[in-house]
Amino acid sequence: MRKNLFTILLIGLLLVPLVAGTGFAKTLKIGSMSPLTGPYAADGNDIKNGVLTAIDVINDQGGIPGYSKIELFPQDTACDPKQAVAAANKLINLEVVGVIGAYCSSSTIPASETLAEEDIPMITPASTNEKVTDRGLPYMFRMCGRDDDQAPTAVKFMMEALGAKSLFIVDDKTTYSQGLADGVEKSARKMGMKVLGRDHVNQGDKDFSAILTMAKRTNADVLYMSLQNHASGSLMAIQARRLGLKSTVVSQDAMYHPNFIKVAKDAAEGVYVTYGFTDKSTPEFRAYAQRFTKNYGEIGAYGTYAYDAALVLLNAIKKANSTDPKKIKKQIMKMNFQGASKFVKFRPNGDSGSDYVGYKIENGEYIVYWTPQKGILK
C-alpha cells in the first residue's frame, strides 16, 4: 500500500511540468506543406524555411496578441497526392489555423479539398496550375502566378525575344508540367508558332537521349522543357548539350533554382526560363534575404513566396484578432502591401496576379532578360 502511494506521488510529480506547460502558454499553430524529402526536397525546404523566416519577423514585431508563441508544423507531402491528403488530415487533427503550401499542384489540389471541409485557410506559395484557385474554394489563396498566364507569356517570349518560329515540347505528365505544356502548345498554335512535336517522359527518368534525338531531328528553334523538377531539368540540359541539340532550351518556373545551374553547369548557360518577377532592390526583399541567408543559406525559388504567404496569414490573424476563417479571409482580401516577392493584393478568386518575365542563365546566374511590357532589356 505504501509502495503504491509512493508510485502515485511520483507520477503526480512527473505530470506537474506537463500540466503547467499547457495551462499558461497559448500557442498559435500553423501548418506548412511541401516536399521535404525526395527529388523535390530542395524547393520544399525553401518553402518551410521561408515560413519560419516570416514567423521570426512577426515574433520580432511583438508576436500575435493573446498568444505566447507561434508554432509551425511542417508536413512532408513528397509531391505525392496521397501523402498530401494525409498531411492535410494531420494538420486538421493538430488544429492549425492556417496552412502554407503545397508545392506541386497535384498535391495542393487534393489537400485543399480536405482542408476546405474544415474551412482552414490555405495559401499556396508555388502551385501555378489554374485549377488551384478555379474551383471556387472560399479559403484557397495563391501567392505565385498562374500557368494560363505563364504559357502565353512564354510563347510571346519565344517569339519576340528569341525570334523562334517552331518548337518541340516535352513534359513529364504531372498536373503542373503537363497542364503548362498543354497551355504552351495551345498558345503557340494560336499565336502562329509551329509545334513540330510533343512527347512525354516519366518523373524520375534519367535517360532522355531518345527523346532529345527525336527533338533534334525536328530542327525546332526551341525545345520547350516542362518538367516538374529542376533535377530532371539539369539532366535534360546536359544531355541536350551532349547530343548537339541546336534548339534553344526554354523552360518554366520549376527550373528557377540555384541547384539547376549547380548540376547542369555549362549546359545551363543560355537556357531561358519564365518565372515571376521579383524586384530585388526593394527594402522588403533585402530584409528578407538578409534574414533568410543568415539562417538557411542560399535563397532558392519559392521560399520568397512562402515568406510572403506566411506574412499574409499571420498579419491577417493579428489584424482580425481572431482565428475565425471568415474574419481571416476578410483581412487577407484587404491586404495591400509591398512584400518580398511582389506587391501583394488579392483578387476575389484568391489569386494575387501573375507577373511572368523571361530570365536568361548567364555566368551561373538568372538574369531578367525580357519583360512583356519592355521587351528585351539593356
Added chain:
Amino acid sequence: MDYFIQQLINGLTLGGLYALIALGYTMVYGVIQLINFAHGEFFAAGGYMGVILLSFFAGLGYIDTHPFLCIGASILLTMAYCAFLAMGVERVAYKPLRRASRLAALVSALGMSIFLSNGLMLTQGVFDKAYPSELIQGGFEVGTVIVSYLQLVIMGLTILLLVGLNILVFKTRVGMAMRATAQDKIMSSLVAISSNRIIAMTFAIGAGLAACAGIMVGFYYGSVRYDMGFVPGIKAFAAAVLGGIGNITGAMLGGLIIGMVEIFGAAYISGQYKDVFAFIILISVLYFKPTGIMGENVDDTRV
C-alpha cells in the same frame, strides 16, 4: 538512317550500363540462389564514392594535371570499396541465414537495401550531387550522328569488364571453383573449395561491376542521388531474369536488350511508355520461355 544509328548508340550505352548491374544479380543468384535486392545500392554507393574520390583528387590539384589517371584511380578504388562493402553486407546480412529458408534471406536483402539507401541519404544529403562530367567532354560527328567520347568510354569499359569477367569465370581456377560451388556446394567443399570464400568473392565481383556502372552513370547523366539505385536495380534485375537468371552471358544480353527496347520504344513510339516496352518484352519472353533467353543450359555454365 542517321536517326536510327544515333538511337542505336544511345541504346548501346544504356544497355551496357544495365548489363554491368545485371551481372551482379545473376552471379549471386547463380551461386546461392538469392536475389540480392541490395545490389542496386552498391551501384549507388559506387556513384557516390566516385564523386567523393574525384573531388578529393580535385582538392589535391591532380585532376587538372592528370585527369585520366585520376578517373582511372577513382574507378579502381571505388570498385575495391564496393567490393569490400558487398563482402561486409554478405557477412552481416546473408551468411547467418545461409541455412535458413530462402525467404528469410530475401527479406534480409530488402532490409539491407533500405538500410543502405537511407544510410546514403543521411550521410550524403537528399540533393543531387553534381559530377565533374566536363572531364570527359566532346565527341565526334559522322554525318549528323554524334558520338560523345563519354559514350565510347562507357561502351569500351563495359566490353573490357565483360571480357575480363568471362576470362575470370571460364578460364581461371577461381572461375572453375565458382562454377563448381554454383553447381553443388557440398561436393565442391569436399574437393577443398571454401564455399564461404567463393560466395564472398562473387558478391565482391558483382558489386565491383555495379560500382563501375555507378561512376559511369554519374559521368553520363552529370549527377548522382541517394535513391539512384532503385530504378536501374529493378531494370537490371529484369535484364538478369530476361537473360535467364544465373547465366552470365544471358545477363549481358538481357541488359543490352532492355536498354535497346527502352530507347527504341521512346524513339519510335513515345517516351512515356519506355518502361512499359521493357517490361512487355520481359513478360513475353518469360511467357514463352520461363527460364529466360539463355536459361536452358542452367546446370552447365551458370555461376
